[in-house]
């Protein structure tokens with residue numbers, strides 16, 4: 015069980031770095047780095063049956079992960095989340111083969127665990143002594159949990175609009191938790207750049223850390239396996255900086271290079287209408303996204319970003335390569351989707367429900383066909399943002415006093431909720 019990764023390579027100047035070099039971005043040109051694998055060699059030696067006999071976690075596909083020495087593995091049992099048919103949602107929006115991957119089932123109740131099991135394991139392998147990150151909540155909770163498990167001291171800066179529930183999760187893992195306020199995202203970026211320049215701090219921010227998105231490749235492997243070793247027609251992913259979507263793209267390309275899949279799914283990036291820089295760039299046919307929108311103006315907290323890292327170039331490339339789409343959805347469309355998903359037994363935050371809002375929109379436009387096999391990635395639990403439920407049901411709750419006369423009308427055949 016050894017990695018097939020050979021080195022890191024710069025997106026822009028193609029400079030190479032070793033897998034034991036604690037580098038964040040390219041030292042020559044500042045470009046983003048990506049792990050490169052010897053897929054041809056792996057194709058010769060891969061024992062697929064042995065892989066599929068391993069426990070169903072992110073680490074099942076060990077050869078396609080960049081850790082060199084297994085002794086540094088930091089795991090909480092992440093990945094392997096269920097893929098569920100959503101019949102009731104599908105009926106409501108006219109899609110017969112709609113499924114959801116419920117990543118709220120991860121250890122810290124969000125998809126971020128797929129990325130931090132990899133990046134924190136790599137940090138341990140690289141001898142990182144201190145970690146810090148900034149977050150709207152989900153990433154911070156996941157980061158804090160894995161750093162605690164790895165015994166690496168850490169500081170988490172939390173955006174001042176994160177929910178109490180998310181902040182509570184970050185704190186319980188024992189890392190230093192600090193509220194961060196700012197006027198524009200550019201200030202945050204500047205501060206982070208200064209921190210790196212002055213203190214040489216190793217970074218865990220998506221894409222600036224070259225390993226986090228490697229964990230999201232596991233979506234592709236799991237979907238392919240759960241669908242009977244087939245590729246879905248569409249995969250719909252919420253996007254802020256787009257780690258999940260980039261991971262999906264890279265993972266499916268690897269399956270194809272290994273001769274396991276014959277095509278790529280079409281990928282859909284969803285963003286709130288309040289801050290849709292990727293959607294805007296996609297619609298204009300551009301390869302770089304410019305700063306746009308107000309992230310705080312939407313309930314979709316987890317994907318509130320007006321300036322994607324690296325200008326969103328990786329995401330726009332993935333969308334172009336898969337003949338994908340980019341869709342913006344309103345808060346009311348997300349709330350409606352939350353209610354729909356509830357009927358299929360799924361409680362997710364608005365930033366996850368946006369995938370169903372996007373599916374509905376693309377189905378109504380005839381872009382997704384009624385028989386297409388569609389997967390919505392549900393990235394975070396509704397328990398992280400329970401106040402959104404009050405917006406789903408603005409009429410409030412009914413009350414009764416403990417008397418049979420008041421109970422009885424509720425239990426008559428027409429009384430229950432469908």
Ligand SMILES: [Zn+2]
Pocket residue numbers: 024025026027028029040041042043044045
């Ligand atoms: Zn470079």
